[in-house]
Amino acid sequence: MASPSSSSTVVSHRVFTLHTSSLGRRFLFVKPKLPITRTNSEDIRMRLHSTPRRIVSKELIPSCNSSIEAGSKIFEKLVATILICVHVWTPLPLFGLDSAYISPAEAVLYSPDTKVPRSGQLALRRAIPANPNMKTIQASLEDISYLLRIPQRKPYGTMESNVKKALKVAVEDKDSILASIPADLRDKGSELYASLIDGKGGLEALLKSIKNQDPDKVSIGLASSLDTVAELELLQASGLSFLLPEQYKNYPRLAGRGTVEIIIEKGDGSTFSAESGGDQRKSATIQIVIDGYSAPLTAGNFAKLVTSGAYDGAKLNTVNQAVITEDGSSKVDSVSVPLELMPSGQFEPLYRTPLSVQDGELPVLPLSVYGAVAMAHSENSEEYSSPYQFFFYLYDKRNSGLGGLSFDEGQFSVFGYTTSGKDLLGQIKTGDIIKSAKLIEGQDRLILPTQNNNNNIIST
Structure with missing residues (x-):
């Protein structure tokens, strides 16, 4: 496992490979080509100013015509030169003109404001396939998180509007929200719904904090409301919202969420x-927390390995921006799971196909988060994940591309995030050992194939 080289303003398309003697694995990293180079940006700016508008009439001031034309040309060249230099040496759009020349797909890498989840908690919350009304409430509240980051005068009026919108949806669509919860969980859902509206950390309390313009209380109340939203959504998402492809139905799968506890010495x-x-x-x-909603096969295979004790005693290696397990597939009965990635806005995962970030494809579970957990590639084919090796990704924005995206985004099957002990990941060194790994929550969502069906799985 390795990290790409640091990003720069102009990046060419290159392929990086790494061979590690201890792992015996080959990993592929691609540096995407950025949408605008210095050469074509100059062409763009020159084209914008190649037909300037005259502000002096020859008929009105004939005696000054030649001197004004000469001065106008000098001024035009100066302005064009300044615009070219500013555009080349700054990553920010200038006067809104970039949008006319950068496609939305290319803007994913070009824009530093790409709204990719920057925490595992946020990514996991967005990955829950819940009721559309709950997702509307969630989106309104998450927008407040961005508004709270404004260092100067905070837009409390906009925050208030967002909470009122969330309250309106919650009250008017109460029946739809509760109807999406299975009957045996309806009582718990009703309690959570009441807490979301009028609880200590509910929307009414959040609205009061915003009116008082207390940023600390707003931040605490917002976190509490979003936690309640996530709990309600998890009740609504009682299983997978899509059918697995026929050829993958014999693989282990996780129909929901699970929690794995790992002790490292x-x-x-x-x-x-x-x-x-x-x-x-x-x-x-x-x-x-491992997520079967977006990566059911990858999370299911990992959960199966954990429950079988496959990682107990496994050695760890630190390789640039990752902590990866050594290859221990020889001691366990496992198979390679196809590369599994759920694109944002899609209903089901893609298999054996990496995402094209340059074309605007971003995963629901991004790699560009510190503590992301993913499977390494199979040594035989990058269309499959390793049957055993997983890694913790130590995301570092200093080694990322424009927009803060890892150069490896969309290339590996991410299936979860570190939610506790994340600060300890950086202290792990090569030679440290996994003392134990246990599935402490989600055993009832792990679906294992029968022995006969398991024999039909094709190993790579």
Whole structure:
């Protein structure tokens, strides 16, 4: 596992490969070609100013005609030169003119404001296939998170409008929201719904904090409301919202969410530093939430390996921006799962096909998040994931492309995120050992094929 080279203003299309003697694996990294180079940006700017508008009439001031024309040409050249330099040396759009020349697909990499989830919690919440009314409430509240980041005068009026919109949808569509919850979970859903409206961390309380213009209370209340929204959505999403392709129905799968707890020990006998200045610890406990809604086969295969004890005693390696397990497939009975990626806005995952970020394809579960958990590629085919090796991705925006996207975005099957102990990932070194890995939540959502069906799975 490796990280791409640092990004630059102009990047050519290159393929990076890495061979690690300890892993015996080959990984592919592609640096995407950015949409505008210095050469064609000059052409664009020159084209914009090649037919300037005259502001002086020859008929009115004939005696000054030649001197004004000469001065106008000099001024035009100066303006054009300044615009070219500013465009080449700054990544920001100038006067809104870039939108006329950069397609929406290319703008994914070009724009630094790409709204890709920057935390595992946000990515997991967006990945829940819930009632459309709940998604409308969620989107209105998430917009407030962006507004709170404004360092100067915060737009409390806009925040208030967002909460009122969320309240209106919640009240008017109450029946639809509750009807989307299975009957046996309806009572719990009703409690959560009441909490979302009038609870201590509900929308009414959030609205009051916004009117008082208290950013700290707004931030706390917003987090509480979004947590309640996620809990309601998880009740609505009782299983997979799509049918798996026929050829993959014999693979293990996870029909929902699961939580895996991993305990890691230092291989050299040293200790982990405490999160908040406490005592040193001999082991690090890390929890990851694995998502079967977007990656049912990948998450299911990983959960199966965890429950079989496949990772107990596994050694870890640190390779640039990742912590990856050594190849231990020889000691477990496992198969390669096809590369599995759910594109944003799509109903079901794509299989054996990486996403084209330059064409505007972004995954529901992005790699560009610190603590993302993904499978390595199979050594035989990049259309398949490794049957055993997974890695923690240590995302670093300094080594990312424009828009803050990893150069490997859309190339690996991401199936979860580190939700607890994320600060300990950077302390893991080559030679550290997974003492144990356990599926502590979600066992009832893990569906394993029968032995006969399992024999029909094609290994790569």
